[in-house]
Amino acid sequence: MSVDAGAFPTRRAKNFPLYTTVSRFVRDPLREILRISTAAGGEVARLDLGASHPYVVTHPDHVQQVLSKESQNFVRDGTFWRPLYGLFGDSIMSEYAEWELSKRVLQPVFSTRTIRSLSDHMARAINEAVRQLDEPARDGRPIEVLPEMGRIVHDTVIKVLFGDKIRQAEADRLIPAMERLATSIAFRFLLPFVPKSIPLPGDRAFAEGLRVMDETLYELVERFRYDAGEGYDIFTALCKARMTEGSGLDDHWVRDNLLAMWATSTETTTVALTWLWPMLDRQPEITGRLRAEIEEVVGDEAVRPEHLHRLPYVKQVIQELLRMYPVGWIFPRIALADTSIGGVPVKAGQTVLISPFLTHRLGSVWERPLEFDPERFTPEQNRARHRYAYYPFGGGPHQCIGRHVFNMEAELILTAILSRYRPSLRPTDGPVEARIGATLRPNQPLYLTLERLERSR
């Protein structure tokens, strides 16, 4: 479906004075932002936070302007990126020349050829990690969804990031440290304008998580500093680039990129896959169709990458999952020069917030936006849609480098679980809603009971 923004004369953005609704905002910031976006109906909205006035941009044409057509003018800089700079430094998550350099080194690791060669390792790791659910299934013991999805994702991502260069003890240290970072950054993420000198909840846990990450990653870099060896993994690519004469790259650069890749690949994938289960639980007919497709294509076998192109409905379910819960739900840009969006003047230095979560829930862009319906992602519907009606992975030069890795991983995990078990969600404590943080986690722990299917493997 395409939406026509029309040619606007110069106009004012709809202003939303958040300080007048501060109690609502503090109680449930996501609901309040969604209310504002719905009221603005795709027009540019101005959030009045007292000290700052970011614009919220949701219309597909406007998003395209910021992320793609005028990407040179809308950069990743400013207050909202500050909490992330401490984590990622001058890595692929930065901007300008530092970003370009890291992108040049990492892009080849994500080529279709390399990902294909990684895919067998990924499938093996996933089948093995999923098989470990046999024990709780046999005992009738419910599993907690987020940590279990996290365990499966980490076991898989480790192959992509480090190949066979990491020791089990190092991986075991990194996983809980990353979890600490992901959860403790929430306040800094929500209140980026609060200076570091003012302590916020989570600061101490964040510092501790970072210490463990740094210690472990620097140890690894040290071990491979003078001999990167062979491998298709990200770590090898970074070490080789560092060793190249005259590159000027150092251990910090390798560490910054490892941390950036680790953080962007694990938290996002884990949280997205966690949302899958409440979605499927609500609509057994979707699960039934998935099960029938998987039974026909995979049957009694362990899932392999070659199965995936014959599982179109699995793909559609994952695409719809990221429409409802695009876990990289908001990302800011700052304007370098004066311009206008949808007729609204934007001055140099002003912040623009781009949110796939909000665009994906606009009634003018999506019919029945709150309904989980994988039928939206048939090939015909995909062709007819505005490029920026759906952008869980962003767009333009910063478009997610790991999107094919995610798709393959998520499709393999969903298929591996449904081909082995019949999961049912334990009753929840009221409605399952998204809670704001660096990503969009559910507001409560979710539990699945798994019934093992009759299988010869």
Ligand code: HEM
């Ligand atoms: C559900 C899964 C994922 C979602 C929703 C997601 C979302 C995004 C989004 C929205 C951006 C754009 C940020 C911006 O424009 O400022 C991005 C960038 C990025 N993503 Fe992902 N991502 C996911 C998985 C992954 C995975 C699995 C990897 C790595 C294996 C990855 C690595 C990256 C990197 C390195 C960037 C920065 C690219 C650049 O600036 O050039 N992501 N991601």
